[in-house]
Amino acid sequence: MDKDSGKAFDTRLFKRLMAYTKPYKLTFYGVALSAILLSGFAILTPLIVKEIIDNAIKQSNEEMLLNLTIAMLVVLIGQVVSQLAFNYYANWLGESVIKDIRIDLFKKMLSFKMKYFDNSSLGVLVTRAVADMQRIGEIFSQGFFVIVADLLKMLVAAVVMLIINWKLSLIVFSLLPLIIYATRLFQKAMKIAFTEVRAEVSNLNSFVQERITGMKIVQLFTREKIESDKFRVINEKHKNAWLKTVWYNSIFFPIAEIVSSITVGLIVWYGGLQNVANITTDIAGTIFAFIMLIDLLFRPLRQIADKFNTLQMGMVAANRVFKILDTDSHIQNVGSYEQEVIKGDIKFENVRFGYLEDEEVLHGISFEVKAGETVAIVGSTGAGKSTIINLLNRFYEINSGEITIDGVDIKEYKLASLRSHIAVVLQDVFLFADTIANNISLKSATISVDDIENAAKAIGVDEFISSLPGGYEYNVKERGTMLSSGQRQLIAFLRAYVSNPSILILDEATSSVDTYSEQLIQLATDKITQGRTSIVIAHRLATIKKADKIIVMDAGKIVESGTHKQLLKKGGYYSNLYEAQFLAEEVA
Numbered sequence: 001m002d003k004d005s006g007k008a009f010d011t012r013l014f015k016r017l018m019a020y021t022k023p024y025k026l027t028f029y030g031v032a033l034s035a036i037l038l039s040g041f042a043i044l045t046p047l048i049v050k051e052i053i054d055n056a057i058k059q060s061n062e063e064m065l066l067n068l069t070i071a072m073l074v075v076l077i078g079q080v081v082s083q084l085a086f087n088y089y090a091n092w093l094g095e096s097v098i099k100d101i102r103i104d105l106f107k108k109m110l111s112f113k114m115k116y117f118d119n120s121s122l123g124v125l126v127t128r129a130v131a132d133m134q135r136i137g138e139i140f141s142q143g144f145f146v147i148v149a150d151l152l153k154m155l156v157a158a159v160v161m162l163i164i165n166w167k168l169s170l171i172v173f174s175l176l177p178l179i180i181y182a183t184r185l186f187q188k189a190m191k192i193a194f195t196e197v198r199a200e201v202s203n204l205n206s207f208v209q210e211r212i213t214g215m216k217i218v219q220l221f222t223r224e225k226i227e228s229d230k231f232r233v234i235n236e237k238h239k240n241a242w243l244k245t246v247w248y249n250s251i252f253f254p255i256a257e258i259v260s261s262i263t264v265g266l267i268v269w270y271g272g273l274q275n276v277a278n279i280t281t282d283i284a285g286t287i288f289a290f291i292m293l294i295d296l297l298f299r300p301l302r303q304i305a306d307k308f309n310t311l312q313m314g315m316v317a318a319n320r321v322f323k324i325l326d327t328d329s330h331i332q333n334v335g336s337y338e339q340e341v342i343k344g345d346i347k348f349e350n351v352r353f354g355y356l357e358d359e360e361v362l363h364g365i366s367f368e369v370k371a372g373e374t375v376a377i378v379g380s381t382g383a384g385k386s387t388i389i390n391l392l393n394r395f396y397e398i399n400s401g402e403i404t405i406d407g408v409d410i411k412e413y414k415l416a417s418l419r420s421h422i423a424v425v426l427q428d429v430f431l432f433a434d435t436i437a438n439n440i441s442l443k444s445a446t447i448s449v450d451d452i453e454n455a456a457k458a459i460g461v462d463e464f465i466s467s468l469p470g471g472y473e474y475n476v477k478e479r480g481t482m483l484s485s486g487q488r489q490l491i492a493f494l495r496a497y498v499s500n501p502s503i504l505i506l507d508e509a510t511s512s513v514d515t516y517s518e519q520l521i522q523l524a525t526d527k528i529t530q531g532r533t534s535i536v537i538a539h540r541l542a543t544i545k546k547a548d549k550i551i552v553m554d555a556g557k558i559v560e561s562g563t564h565k566q567l568l569k570k571g572g573y574y575s576n577l578y579e580a581q582f583l584a585e586e587v588a
Contacts, residue, residue: 021097023096035086038083046296050164054284054286115329123209142307150303165290168271200237203237271286335414335415339406342406345405350366351364363557379577389424392505393418394411441495444499496528506534560573
């Protein structure tokens with residue numbers, strides 16, 4: 001869109017947008033009919049005024065005056081009704097269209113690879129789904145249909161002028177090109193200006209979103225002044241972008257008003273001159289009609305320029321939204337394999353992967369986890385432990401190699417089926433601004449409140465939840481801020497437990513919990529891992545000791561593998577890691 005920012009109108013983009021009106025054809029045609037009626041009623045008023053002045057008043061015909069006055073009243077009522085229908089249904093159509101586009105956009109976002117979100121700003125995506133959508137809605141409520149209605153008024157007004165008095169019409173039409181040319185320049189300038197405005201709005205939203213989310217870090221490291229200075233710069237750019245649009249408006253509208261006033265003055269002067277010279281004696285009604293028709297011709301043109309701004313802002317927003325809709329960044333879900341129950345045999349064969357094309361993270365990883373086994377994966381930060389979890393869930397596609405579950409390549413599984421068999425408890429727990437019950441079940445129809453309570457009792461979490469105000473209906477607020485990190489971890493563990501997975505993954509799930517919470521989680525771990533394949537990204541010693549096998553990773557490679565005792569006897573990487581990280585904890 002940036003390369004076309006100077007284009008006054010993008011026909012291809014507009015056609016794509018109008019395709020969303022197809023389910024609402026009746027409403028669309030109704031709004032179009034209202035626009036036509038508005039134009040007709042607007043033109044009838046000056047014609048009636050002309051008849052009143054030239055005939056009813058001049059001939060002192062009271063009956064004609066009464067009839068024409070009633071006719072004008074009927075026209076005004078018709079105009080009000082048409083305007084009401086136009087405004088309501090144009091807005092209704094706009095809201096319906098953006099509802100459908102927003103649904104498509106959200107569905108698209110749900111299918112994106114994690115890599116897309118890694119490279120995208122949260123604030124920008126929120127802007128596309130909320131603010132940009134409203135701009136698109138304004139295309140229908142304040143842009144396209146209003147422009148069509150105004151163009152109809154102008155066309156009919158021009159024809160009526162020619163019919164009434166072609167000489168006066170020539171005066172009007174001789175000045176019309178000035179307004180049209182100024183309007184054209186105005187539209188092009190505003191298109192560029194509004195593209196800049198939308199970019200600055202996105203930057204502002206993104207900055208504010210990130211700083212509010214990371215406010216604790218900002219305050220902990222006393223970066224208030226630094227962030228305030230950055231915000232001042234971004235805010236200044238935002239202001240300047242909007243002021244540019246104000247400047248263009250400040251130039252265009254006075255010019256249009258002056259040309260309109262000059263045209264009215266010329267009509268009055270020329271018409272009066274004809275009357276004084278006795279060339280035309282019934283010019284008074286015509287002059288009055290022309291003054292009203294000039295307003296119908298010039299004012300819509302000025303409004304079209306203003307509404308075209310709205311249309312262009314909507315088009316810029318639509319282009320940004322469609323750019324996301326056109327993004328091809330989703331996991332290929334072409335597999336057909338689906339099983340209600342799986343054993344849980346996992347195998348990685350020479351798996352290579354990198355988050356960036358030229359930076360490989362895993363260098364030919366191969367290992368096997370048999371059904372029912374508990375396997376711990378240890379290693380320093382950046383060794384590639386969490387990457388294995390991401391690949392098993394197909395959040396990312398591997399570069400080469402093969403990952404199988406029960407001997408079937410995970411690409412052959414239906415994505416939903418694959419992930420339904422795997423439960424993950426992450427170190428950084430995410431909770432929605434909802435009740436504890438809904439955060440555990442994620443509103444699954446197959447998980448009842450009784451299931452949640454029974455699971456909580458089974459792992460000893462029920463007492464902690466019941467002590468909260470409202471118990472399972474307690475709202476944890478955004479990101480679970482009303483709970484401690486240990487409590488959030490317990491909720492996440494219970495969420496995994498009630499889903500009854502075939503494969504359980506704990507990604508350093510006990511690294512940020514207190515001793516009491518850890519004891520509860522260890523109790524739950526013993527219960528849930530029985531008969532299930534479990535992969536534990538290890539942090540605490542107790543979990544590692546109980547594992548059937550420990551895989552040691554370093555720099556994206558497996559350097560050792562075996563049981564806790566076997567690896568300690570080797571005196572290699574694991575032994576050194578054990579002494580450095582875990583021995584002090586064991587002594588304590």
